[in-house]
Amino acid sequence: MIRIEPRNAPGRLMTLGVPVLSAVIALALAAIPLALAGADLTVAYGEMVKGVFGSVFAFSEMLTRATPLMFTGLAAALAFRAKLWNIGAEGQLYLGAMAAVAIGAGAVDIPGIFLIPLIIVLGAAAGAAGMAVPALLKTRFGADEVVTTLLLNFIILIFVQMMLEGALQDPMGLGWPQSAPILDQGMLPQLMPRMRMHSGLILALVLAGVAQFMLARSVWGFRLRAVGENAAAARHAGIGVNRSLFGVAILSGGLAGLAGVSEVAGLKGYLTADLSPGFGYTGIVVAMLAGLSPVGVVISALFIASVFVGADSMSRAMGVSSYLADLVVAMSLLCVLVGGFVARYRITRSKPAVAAA
Amino acid sequence: MTLQKVLSLNALSKRFGSVVANDAVSLELHRGEVLALLGENGAGKTTLMNMLFGHYMPDGGSIDVATPSGDMQPLTLGHPQAALSAGIGMVHQHFTLAENLSALDNITLGSEPLFALRRDRAGARAKVQGIMDRTGLTAPLDTPVGKLSVGERQRVEILKALYRDARILVLDEPTAVLTPQEADTLFENIGAMTRDGLAVIFISHKLREVLAFSHRIAVLRHGVKVGEIATSDADQRVIARMMVGEDTPTPTRAAxxxxxxxxxxxxxxxxxxxxxxxxxxxxxxxxxxxxxxxxxxxxxxxxxxxxxxxxxxxxxxxxxxxxxxxxxxxxxxxxxxxxVGRIPEDRHHDGIVGAMSVAENMIIERLDDPLVQSNGLLNRDAIATNAKTLSQSYDVRGPGIDAGARLLSGGNIQKLILARVFEQNxxxxxxxxxxxxxxxxxxxxxxxxxxxxxxxxxxxxxxxxxxxxxxxxxxxxxxxxxxxxxxxxxxxxxxxxxxxxxxxx
Known part of the structure; x- marks a missing residue:
């Protein structure tokens, strides 16, 4: 008979080992579709590694790709720590990007030292506002935030498309559904000449560090953890559960909004409806792979960005589909979920009348 | 009282990880006997009964049950169905009844053939009525169980077991939900049933009712059977000492x-x-x-x-x-x-955040206290010192103040809560x-x-x-x-x- 029993406490080795092992297994499993596509496996994996570590430019491209994932990963990690399931980072990202172009593309013409902070603050506020609605619906009426945040994504995306053919459309854009470009002084500074890597990365790293510190050391983090781990006991102990949830919702939405700001004001310069290839959703995988730890988010964002960038370069070199990257990311999430289960429970076989371990 | 053996548990053992829940426990039960199974919480009473009923697979040992003709036959372990057909009935502390079905339907539920074209309700009713007449256990058969009182529901549970021709009945803390009067009625009914030859094991930790209604008492402590005594030879002091292993001082209440x-x-x-x-x-x-x-x-x-x-x-x-x-x-x-200091009813659910440390749980009610925090940042040294002091003065034992509170035993969780409450005067x-x-x-x-x-x-x-x-x-x-x-x-x-x-x- 097979029984599943909870483990006493998952050790440090488990909490670190499970995500790493999951990532490795997911990469290894990618060999199956690669082989089916007829590719030479050693060459394929070699191209993948080269695509990330082959040159300074390749590496900077990976960091550029990791930047929005760090923001959306942090957005998911913080919300999930409080058991607030924000699936709406994708929509909040677009709200942030929209605010960035609304203010940055010529609405005000002020020096960059004022314009950049303004864009960042308004972008974060727009993302926060996007999450405030579902949070309010949840704390006031008990509406399931999984449903509301997920569905809001589609509403927001269609709203963006409408704005890009209306109020926000670039008058010089020959009728393309895209916004006017952000003023030069409003763009986040590049980090290296002739590389696309921008200072949004620095902002993401700083925020991850701050989040890590605040979670562990501040009263705010204490409340957040208590609410997430046992809301009933937190409430009993006098912690304002709804207040904590609302606070983390605002923060989570703001971080997702910053992902949009960083993409639009750091990389693209203008807003189109295909700004994000699902950064909001991938952020959930990033957060889960990181075990909801802010510093872990940085590492897992780097891993997932490497998979994307590496697979892109491999597909260019070998002519296999770049959808392989999505496959690896999805499989690593599944591996983490299974791994997390294995870390928390032990599966034992017991035979009649034989002493079990 | 006849001394015909109906059940024997032979050296049953069960481990959960490193915890030994039962260590070679042997018990015998005779026709028409009421055996009280006593022990503190965590002594292994429920584990033992769950093995008897097939819910748990023993790590060692065997069980023999008498057939209706009186021969002892080994019981297939780990299968509730085998226990049921061997004539073992169990009434759990938390009832397992379908509230929207009538009492009669609840009694017959699960013992009818799955693919019969029509149900023999008249036959079922006659059989239940017969049991009620013999034992004095009565319940309104046509009322939905949801409308019955707790005492009535318990009788429905017992009737359900008897309807399946149980010859051995296990009652897990049957009086926990009853008023003293209801409890007395229950024991009268049990008396009537045992005169018919039914053998009863009841789990309890109320010494008074154990002394009043059982024939024999078996005591478990830390998973081991530490004693067995005829009820006529026992008194409260003797049993309490068997349960705890020493005399516990009863707190005295000064006027x-x-x-x-x-x-x-x-x-x-x-x-x-x-x-x-x-x-x-x-x-x-x-x-x-x-x-x-x-x-x-x-x-x-x-x-x-x-x-x-x-x-x-x-x-x-x-x-x-x-x-x-x-x-x-x-x-x-x-x-x-x-x-107001609050000791909540459900200490796991409302009292502690199990994933957070013992130290954190000790200050969870005073996050505004300047000793605990300054400028919104936790004062980690003060929190650790506080936890060390309280753990010592309230004797909270566990893997340490930084370990998750869920790793503490129930008694130590309660001590943690006491420390939190009483320290605030x-x-x-x-x-x-x-x-x-x-x-x-x-x-x-x-x-x-x-x-x-x-x-x-x-x-x-x-x-x-x-x-x-x-x-x-x-x-x-x-x-x-x-x-x-x-x-x-x-x-x-x-x-x-x-x-x-x-x-x-």
Whole structure:
């Protein structure tokens, strides 16, 4: 008979080992579709590694790709720590990007030292506002935030498309559904000449560090953890559960909004409806792979960005589909979920009348 | 009494990880016998019965059960179906009945053929009626179980077992949900059943009823059978010593003059769709140096009363005064600030955040305290020092102050909560079922601390379903029934029992 029993406490080795092992297994499993596509496996994996570590430019491209994932990963990690399931980072990202172009593309013409902070603050506020609605619906009426945040994504995306053919459309854009470009002084500074890597990365790293510190050391983090781990006991102990949830919702939405700001004001310069290839959703995988730890988010964002960038370069070199990257990311999430289960429970076989371990 | 063997458990062992729940426990049961299985919480009683019933697979040992003709046959282990067909019936502490079906349907449920075209209801009814006539267990057969009282539901559970021709009946703490009078009736019925040859094992930790109604007593301690004794040779002291391994000092309650009121509830009302969450015109006063005991059968509004005093629920009418000051905006925070210390009923669910450390759980109610935090940042050294001191003075034992609180045993979790509550010098202590589920050592510690707080000038509101606990600790007793409180002046079990059942005397 097979029984599943909870483990006493998952050790440090488990909490670190499970995500790493999951990532490795997911990469290894990618060999199956690669082989089916007829590719030479050693060459394929070699191209993948080269695509990330082959040159300074390749590496900077990976960091550029990791930047929005760090923001959306942090957005998911913080919300999930409080058991607030924000699936709406994708929509909040677009709200942030929209605010960035609304203010940055010529609405005000002020020096960059004022314009950049303004864009960042308004972008974060727009993302926060996007999450405030579902949070309010949840704390006031008990509406399931999984449903509301997920569905809001589609509403927001269609709203963006409408704005890009209306109020926000670039008058010089020959009728393309895209916004006017952000003023030069409003763009986040590049980090290296002739590389696309921008200072949004620095902002993401700083925020991850701050989040890590605040979670562990501040009263705010204490409340957040208590609410997430046992809301009933937190409430009993006098912690304002709804207040904590609302606070983390605002923060989570703001971080997702910053992902949009960083993409639009750091990389693209203008807003189109295909700004994000699902950064909001991938952020959930990033957060889960990181075990909801802010510093872990940085590492897992780097891993997932490497998979994307590496697979892109491999597909260019070998002519296999770049959808392989999505496959690896999805499989690593599944591996983490299974791994997390294995870390928390032990599966034992017991035979009649034989002493079990 | 005939001495025909019907059941023998041979050296049953069960381990859960490193914990030995049962170590080579052997038991015998005879026709028509009532065996009481005693032991503290965690002694392994329920594990043993779950192995008998096939819920758990023993790691070692075997079970023999008598066939109707009296031959002993080995029982297939790990299969509830095998236990059922061997004539073993079990009534769990928490009933397993379908509330929307009638009592009769519940009794026959699961023992009918799956693919029969029509049900033989008349035959079933006749059989159940026969059992009811023989044993005196009665229940309205056509009423949906949801409308039956707890006592009636329990009888339906027992009828269900007897309907399946159980010759051995296991009752897991059958009287926990009954008034003293209902319990007496139950034991009369059990008496009638055993005269028919039924053998009964009942699990309990109420020594009084064990002494009154069993023939033989077996005691488990730490998974080992430490003794077996004929009830006629036993008394409370002997059994208690067998259970604990030593004499536990019963806390003595010194006489005290009550001081000023620390908690006054006037005209308190709470509306709810569920009867168990309702309160109607509740008036009570707890004074300093006083323990007020609230007795009652489970589900009569105790949780609602505790929720209001904890600040978890806002009353719909009436007022709450703590230490002479009216609480205008009752919520957990204002109640804590006003000086109410709360020991919650469900310590795992409401008392601790299991994933957070022992140290963090010890300060969770005082996050605003400047000793705990400065400028929004936790004062980690002070938190650790606080945890070390409290762990020592309250004897909280576990893997350490940085380990998750869920790793503590039930008794140590309760000590953690006591430390948190008593260190704040609360004016009023709300103790909701503070002893339930604790071993005797921890239970004695809780009682001692409650009496200490009383001596130090706090008022204690003790809510309990265990009348013995209330009689032992409370200075004054009120009974809660159907959301209403009545004061009882007598300390007589009979009188209190009648009030618990809602009889106006």
């Amino acid at each position: 005290m003059t009550p001081g000023a009121p620390v908690l006054t509830l006037s005209g308190l009302g709470l509306r709810s769709a569920a009867a168990r969450d309702r309160l109607t015109d509740v008036n009570l006063t707890v004074h300093a140096h006083e323990i007020l005991g609230i007795a009652g059968v489970s589900g009569n509004g105790q949780s609602a009363l505790a929720a209001v005093i904890s600040g978890l629920r806002r009353p719909d009418s009436g007022s709450i005064q703590v230490d002479g000051v009216e609480i205008l905006n009752p919520n957990p925070k204002t109640m804590i600030k006003a000086g 609360a004016r009023l202590i709300l103790a909701n079922q503070p002893i339930r589920g604790l071993d005797m050592g921890a239970a004695a510690e809780v009682s001692r601390r409650l009496l200490e707080a009383r001596a130090a000038g706090a008022g204690v509101l003790l809510i309990s379903e265990d009348l013995d606990e209330i009689l032992g600790l409370a200075d004054r007793i009120m009974v809660i029934h159907d959301g209403q409180l009545t004061e009882v002046s007598s300390r007589n079990r009979e009188d209190i029992g009648l009030k618990m059942a809602g009889e106006q005397t």
